Amino acid sequence: MAVQHISAARTARTSGTSLRRAASSAxxxxxxxxxxxxxxxKTFGLGYSTADGRSWLDGASPTKGFLSHVAAGPLRGTxxxxxxxxxADWLFMLGLLGIGLALARGVALRIAAAGGTVLLALMWAAEWPPARHLADGSASGSTNPLLDYHVLYALLLVALAVTGAGRTWGLARRWAALPVVRDHAWLR
Incomplete structure (x- = not known):
């Protein structure tokens, strides 16, 4: 009877671990x-946040519209x-691509977490949620002075890197076996 209880406990623990790994990988x-x-x-102008004809490939700047309309905060002029x-366009676009590929493939999650946190912190600062009013005096529309999706995404990036979320449904094990990655843990 005790052996069955131990076996059931191991199965439940393994199942819970598998579910956590699957959830973090998803x-x-x-x-x-x-x-x-x-x-x-932003590259192809798919008609969502970037209109057709206003893509990077069409010669438009992926940063100009957003950054030129920053209307609050101490970094507005910057x-x-x-x-x-x-x-700025190249750094922004390479950041989006690199972070996206790293997450999709489950590799270089520490680098993606660091770079993504910097990118998201800058985007948070550009929107400046603490502002109740914009430079022109109108209401900012901010619903929370500290937490928004930029902060949540950054926290999720860090959690995914810390928990090794690339091992399930990703290439983290193969990536970690590369000699340069094995010798430099910060590349994981």
Whole structure:
């Protein structure tokens, strides 16, 4: 009887572990799709946040519209100066693509978490949720002065990297076996 109880407990524990791994991997893949979709829409102008004819391939800047309309916060002038700069466009787009691919494939999650957290922190600062009013005096529409989806995505990125979410439904094991990755843990 005791052996059956121990076996049932092991099965339940294994099943719970499998469910946690599957859930974190599903979250990883979904968040990767968010970044990859943003990259694709801005690159090809799929008609969602980027209108047809206003894509990066059409010569439009993926940062100009967003950053030139920053209307609150201590970095407003800095973001306005960055808007439409080629270096900002390239960094932003490569960031979206790199973070999205890393998450989708389950590799380099530590790098993706670090880079993604920086990108999301900058986007949070550009929207500046603490502001109740914009520079023109109108209401900001902010619903929470601290937490928004940028913060939640950043926390999720860190959690996915810390928990090794790329091992299930991802290429993390193969990635970790590469000599350069094995010798430099920060690449995992």
């Amino acid at each position: 979250a990883r893949i979904a968040l990767g799709a968010v970044f990859l979709w943003a990259f694709a829409d 973001f306005h100066a960055m808007a439409g700069q080629a270096w």
